[in-house]
Amino acid sequence: MTQRTILITGAGSGFGKGAALELAARGHTVIATTETSAQADALAVEHPELTTMKLDVTSSDDVALVADLGVDVLINNAGMGVMAPMSTVPLDKVRASFEVNVFGMVAMSQAVVPAMIERGWGRIINVSSVAGKLASPLTSPYCMTKHAVEAYTVSLRGELAPHGIDVCKVNPGPYNTGFNDRMVDGITEHIAAGDEATHAANQVIRDLVLTDQLDPNEVVIALADLAEADETPLETLLPEGIGELLQAAIDAES
Numbered sequence: 737m738t739q740r741t742i743l744i745t746g747a748g749s750g751f752g753k754g755a756a757l758e759l760a761a762r763g764h765t766v767i768a769t770t771e772t773s774a775q776a777d778a779l780a781v782e783h784p785e786l787t788t789m790k791l792d793v794t795s796s797d798d799v800a801l802v803a804d805l806g807v808d809v810l811i812n813n814a815g816m817g818v819m820a821p822m823s824t825v826p827l828d829k830v831r832a833s834f835e836v837n838v839f840g841m842v843a844m845s846q847a848v849v850p851a852m853i854e855r856g857w858g859r860i861i862n863v864s865s866v867a868g869k870l871a872s873p874l875t876s877p878y879c880m881t882k883h884a885v886e887a888y889t890v891s892l893r894g895e896l897a898p899h900g901i902d903v904c905k906v907n908p909g910p911y912n913t914g915f916n917d918r919m920v921d922g923i924t925e926h927i928a929a930g931d932e933a934t935h936a937a938n939q940v941i942r943d944l945v946l947t948d949q950l951d952p953n954e955v956v957i958a959l960a961d962l963a964e965a966d967e968t969p970l971e972t973l974l975p976e977g978i979g980e981l982l983q984a985a986i987d988a989e990s
Contacts, residue, residue, distance in 0.1 A: 761785075809861065812840075818832075820874065821874060865958060
């Protein structure tokens with residue numbers, strides 16, 4: 737297997753950290769980036785096999801540093817989770833979610849593409865979600881961003897294929913990284929006092945998202961395998977079989 741230089745955003749925890757460690761163990765040069773310097777420093781101490789750096793995907797200064805790093809594979813994993821009623825969610829939280837989940841992804845991709853085009857090869861792996869396929873009450877602030885990632889990935893894949901650059905995405909379901917818990921726990925603060933109907937809907941979402949969450953190592957291995965693959969499919973839905981469940985839900989709504 738050819739050794740590659742792989743940059744992962746949001747590598748301080750969850751899928752990003754797991755993929756960084758897995759790819760380093762496979763012999764690749766891994767640049768594990770985190771939102772803050774403190775996170776990067778802690779990760780470097782814990783895992784000296786990684787090259788760590790502070791990289792806030794919403795900072796143009798941070799993103800500008802990426803162009804000269806010789807990145808072969810970019811894993812756009814950094815994410816922000818916001819769930820709330822659309823009638824009460826603060827717009828600044830919606831904007832912040834788009835800044836990280838969408839505009840940060842676009843900025844990172846634009847930073848690495850010129851060197852990839854010059855080299856004639858590269859890969860961009862976008863971490864989307866099953867939330868990019870469906871939406872339900874209280875989930876829209878997050879689902880909107882992941883729907884945007886879906887469209888972005890499809891367009892970018894077609895645009896960059898003639899340059900030898902492969903673009904794909906991973907759509908994880910409910911995996912136990914702590915991300916889902918933090919996102920769902922935040923819903924309650926945005927429900928108006930006395931709105932029992934929305935509190936009831938919130939309980940449904942909690943049960944749906946947080947019950948029987950899965951081992952995130954499945955996504956970690958999928959990301960590592962995609963980074964090494966000769967070719968990739970546009971989409972990797974996880975866990976196995978969730979595509980059929982999603983289609984059934986879509987059919988039920990139509």
